Amino acid sequence: MTGHHAPLVSNELDALAAMLPLQHLAQHNAAVRVIELGCGNARLVREMLELGLARDVTALETDTRQHAANVAKPTSNLTFLLASAAAVPCGDASFDLALMLKSLHHVPMHQMGLALNEVARVLKPGGWFYVSEPVYDGALNDIVKLFNDEYLVRMSAQLALDEALDRHDSPWKSLQEERFDMPARFADWADFETRMLYPTFANHQIDGQKLATIREAFDRYAAQHGSASGVRFTRPMHVRLLQKVA
Numbered sequence: 281m282t283g284h285h286a287p288l289v290s291n292e293l294d295a296l297a298a299m300l301p302l303q304h305l306a307q308h309n310a311a312v313r314v315i316e317l318g319c320g321n322a323r324l325v326r327e328m329l330e331l332g333l334a335r336d337v338t339a340l341e342t343d344t345r346q347h348a349a350n351v352a353k354p355t356s357n358l359t360f361l362l363a364s365a366a367a368v369p370c371g372d373a374s375f376d377l378a379l380m381l382k383s384l385h386h387v388p389m390h391q392m393g394l395a396l397n398e399v400a401r402v403l404k405p406g407g408w409f410y411v412s413e414p415v416y417d418g419a420l421n422d423i424v425k426l427f428n429d430e431y432l433v434r435m436s437a438q439l440a441l442d443e444a445l446d447r448h449d450s451p452w453k454s455l456q457e458e459r460f461d462m463p464a465r466f467a468d469w470a471d472f473e474t475r476m477l478y479p480t481f482a483n484h485q486i487d488g489q490k491l492a493t494i495r496e497a498f499d500r501y502a503a504q505h506g507s508a509s510g511v512r513f514t515r516p517m518h519v520r521l522l523q524k525v526a
Contacts, residue, residue, distance in 0.1 A: 340360075469495060
């Protein structure tokens, strides 16, 4: 996909709140119980709790270093679990809303269908499932794919969702799909290198030659789009909102 035109969304909570009546529910003392699968630093759900848009949150992460960092920053009504989306250690029909924010494509491909079944299991009937996935497109993707080409896993994530919806016994119905761009800013090459090339959850096996190629691509883009405030990209996103049928 190239040449797309989509709105810019700086905070994904704005997109989520535009699709679901979170504020209305909170105002009527019916704030949702939330589970996030593959929570990373759990920024969005922390903000939901701060704003009163969620009653309580359970956040799952498989990266042990990120999980330790999360536990070291406790938040009221937020429980962190070191667990996989394919084996959720929670009871049936426990949550009103499930979130997977740029995380479904990180689930091993052979477990994606199992993970979606687990989401359906832990959601209440009528509960919502918000899935956002990065689109395989854009200048940032062109650089990242030099060391971490996610074409196959991203396509597999969308296929897993399609298959879950198309099953004759599907627990899901599709409510809405949206596309938007999210900004991504890096102060400089060192910032990009630290955040993107050497994450705690993966080893991209970057040797000297590959590093030089990545640096050249980043510098070429920065020469055209960089400024005193850093190097700015946009990341195209594809969001699906599903609902568990009664």
